[in-house]
Amino acid sequence: MAKIYISLGSNIEPARYLKAALIDLDCHFDKLVLSSVYESEAVGFDGTNFLNMVVAAETELSIEDVVARFKQIEQDHGRVVGAKKFAARTLDLDLLLYDDVVCEAPIVLPRAEILYNAFVLWPLAEIAPELSHPVAQESYLHLWKQYEKSQQKLWPIEFNWSA
Known part of the structure; x- marks a missing residue:
């Protein structure tokens, strides 16, 4: 079983x-x-x-199959295929990490925005504080502590998970 970390984001409902x-x-x-x-x-x-979070999970799927599953989930929930990158979206699922794999294909891992987007790094540091970035070789907690927090405004919110 591979341990994966997923970034979730949405700014439409x-x-x-x-x-x-x-x-x-x-x-x-x-x-x-x-x-x-x-x-x-x-x-x-x-x-x-946007509302953002990170989810850790385990899977037996390959990287390609995980990414395909994410794309299907996005499409099932109204994400438009081929929509421009910087735009409003119903759902964005990104594979951040797949174990400690470092690769360029089928996608770039670890995902680059781990190191420069607060909305990825803070929640990742929350659920995997001692895990080390496979390239930077620093823990996510350390990376978050060193992050220049004035770059992006971000704040935790109370979230009601009930329907």
């Missing part, structure tokens, strides 16, 4: 789509561990605030 994504992830992956939910300003475009 975000509470609805985060909940829906977690239901789907729970159906396809094992032993989910959830970070807190964080609200952040849109990065790269003017838009409404």
